[in-house]
Amino acid sequence: MQLRDFFSTDTVDLALKTETKDETLRALVGLFHLDEKSESILFKMLKRRETLGSTGIGRGIAIPHCRSLVVNRLRVAFGRHAAGLDFKAIDEKPVHYVFLIVAPPLEVSNQYLPVLGKIAQFSKEADVPDRLAGLESPKEFLQLLEEKGV
Amino acid sequence: MHEQLETLLEMQDLHMQRRALEEGDVREFESGVFDMSVEEALAALEDKISDLERRLTGDVQERYRRVIGSRHRAVVPVLGGVCYGCFVAVPTSWASESDPNAKMNVCQNCGRFHYYPP
């Protein structure tokens, strides 16, 4: 299983124009093109997860995640925010890179935790924040994942 | 989508989060990678579930309490015409409606609420 296989260029937004954490979660959920109700349920669940503790793991990276009945397969998205967002991150620094992961409650292949783990692992690599900052297209994002071999 | 179904879906997601947090690997992950205080999180989820349960009305609340059971699954998806609570086929007339989630559907076999994923 490679992280690259879960992402596609249409769920990568390198120029988020959002002002807040909430707006950002909504914008990333929007990349999945669900119906309005499903989007709103998913947003609520992600927000709830954030109230249990921020998913900002430091170094400008956040990984909001949840399981929900409104998605029928594991979905991932990536967003980059140039100015940075207040995510109440562990290191209290602004968040520039957001990986969103959602999965249904029942998954045949049970990929949710492994994918979360791989994103966490990828995020810990020393050069990753700089590399993410330098990306010029969604395609380069996919290439970076490939290159890192996670 | 029916408003009560929406509440039930939210409750279901919270039940699921709570059950997941009670399991070893998710718990480890959330506390290890994300620094979550798991005991506080469990209490917060419990509170929210109780809050939402109060929002359910008469029949729905009664059925919810009856079917929630030990596995905490009161709402189950219908996938490929099959109830994912009891794995019995659902009469097709229901599934073919344009928005089956607009009304409350329950399984004739196991009594759980049905949700039709988009």
Ligand SMILES: [Zn+2]
């Ligand atoms: Zn059933």
